[in-house]
Amino acid sequence: MHVRRPATLASLAAELGVSRTTVSNAYNRPDQLSPELRRRVLETARRLGYPGPDPVARSLRTRKAGAVGLLLTENLSYAFRDPAALGFLEGLALACEDAGQGLHLVPVNPEREDVAAVHRAGVDGFVVYSVPDDDPHLAAVLSRPVPTVVADQPIVDGVDRVGIDDRGAITALAQRLIALGHRRVGVVCMRLARDRNDGFAPVERQHAAHFHVQRARLAGIADAFTIAGVEWSRVPVVERFDHSTASGASAAAQLLDSDPQVTALVCTSDILALGALAEAKRRGLRVPQDLTITGFDGIPDGERIGLTTVRQPVLEKGKAAGKLLLGTVDPTRPREITLETELVTGATAAPPRTAEERWFGP
Amino acid sequence: MHVRRPATLASLAAELGVSRTTVSNAYNRPDQLSPELRRRVLETARRLGYPGPDPVARSLRTRKAGAVGLLLTENLSYAFRDPAALGFLEGLALACEDAGQGLHLVPVNPEREDVAAVHRAGVDGFVVYSVPDDDPHLAAVLSRPVPTVVADQPIVDGVDRVGIDDRGAITALAQRLIALGHRRVGVVCMRLARDRNDGFAPVERQHAAHFHVQRARLAGIADAFTIAGVEWSRVPVVERFDHSTASGASAAAQLLDSDPQVTALVCTSDILALGALAEAKRRGLRVPQDLTITGFDGIPDGERIGLTTVRQPVLEKGKAAGKLLLGTVDPTRPREITLETELVTGATAAPPRTAEERWFGP
């Protein structure tokens, strides 16, 4: 039996005795040929099992892939489990859908540094979400001659960006704590670099952080407390590599063990804060009477329990990233979008326990 | 100023005075040329800003796109909102990551029937997740000459499939309710077809359902209750188009309004069940003392509150779909995978309220 090679535009044209152009037009520009001929073309296509123009060949010719690449260096499951990331993804997906563009998740194995996947992705542009500034995949993306938008981090010169004022937002939150009387606090943050450091993060490490968002949030907290007369280098900052409630809990434990006098735990994400809350509960500490705990992001689980935090519009961020990339945004505007955040006064922050601590500091 | 066209393999070869083959080999088969020449090639590439072989052109030549397409008829963002879909997506993404394949989410606008996106996707295969069997996008996917795997639904002859025994699983759950004494129940299900029908679904509509999973689950409930002597056609089944807790709540309301004697609400998804729980609470009905409510899926939010349900391994399902498509599965086995489910005895099911109802039926 003869194994027929799959039909192509050319073979279809030959069968019909017309030019390839005409067959192409039958699919792409119906107005360029008579309805009758078009009908014949389509019918013959069906008969020969021709599935229509090959998308890859078309992409090559038109220089359009019809898809947006998404790079997240984290473990994929991180993106699917973190509510903030999820909101971003949803927003991005909506923007893509509006524009009829596919969303191509670039496979990144965080173990080996396999940059090839970035080069293999046939996409019209990239959205880079929350990767460290020294990530080799990021470099690979930037080397590709397609437009790129960075969300949150890192900040790259000349590359469009969408984000929030992390520093200012958390400064406002910290000022609120200061106004309540907190002077002796501990900080829980996400990982600051690609290497694992589950423990205290000295000031040098904070400054050298490859994750801009974390760096900015720490700086924002430092801003407020420094002005309030607290020496930042003496404020304990605990870092965790994995972003999970378990991490938040163990970090809180580490802080409370090292300094039981701490009156507030400032966490750089809601997930971490939820973990810290669990640890406080485990220790029989009442929140906020015995301990103040704050987060960052404004995720649903946090809202449900009244977490004091900063709410950021994650869905809008994803949408904005998509629109920026797909050019739905006014091209005369500076190509950097900073979205508004909102301080959420929850039920997990209150004045510190004792009057001494409140008035005279630790 | 001269606008230089972007460098290509050919221009690079010309610059170096070597053949295109050699440049190609420098990237793809380093062993085919001397290290010295390779170094020169790569260096010149850097100097000229050549980003490496164009992925689309390569795909055309090699007939490999390096990506898997995912079709879900719902909005793309649905995948990021529905916990079960999300789990599937995560599993699929993991499988793709393992295989170094990208995951291309096909944008589908459920409003207009824009099948073009399916034809435009440059992928090596498709995973179809939970679409109605008369979906035009499905037809478009099947017309493409690439391997396809269907997850959950629909069942298509000759197409690989991964799923669970929906019918059997929910039969077991229903039997549990029957054992508890429930005879007068209401059912809340997801949409049965592409047309909107927010209301009661008569038996004919149930049988004609284009969503196999829903059809199977209804049939499974019917199996159990029929054997128990309950006439299925008199069991009220309420359908909701949108899959949300709001839908679950309004459907529960509709059922309870139409028959306040109902002792249990069987929902075909946890999301719907969570909504039903909210509605019960709103009405001051205690669950399970006054009303039994069950779900299906085993999502985290349900687990947290102790929902009685059927847990299905959504992550594994996604992984299995990926592996099936990417050929990591023993090719001699039948290409249909049915995963195990587990009946979850939660705290939302109990015997019906009154002794009369329990022993003598409604």
Place this chain on the structure above:
DNA sequence: TGGACTGACCGTAACGGTTCAGAACCACTA
């Protein structure tokens, strides 16, 4: 009757690679 216009279709040249079968060269062996 001739010129402009229109509709329908076609030929050619890319698009940017990969691949395979050699060619050229060299060192080594018999």
Place this chain on the structure above:
DNA sequence: TAGTGGTTCTGAACCGTTACGGTCAGTCCA
């Protein structure tokens, strides 16, 4: 010296399509 084998590089075909600038016959109108 001729043959052998290995390394390194090349030439040409091919992947399937669309963009561009035509051609050609027919129609309309003055």
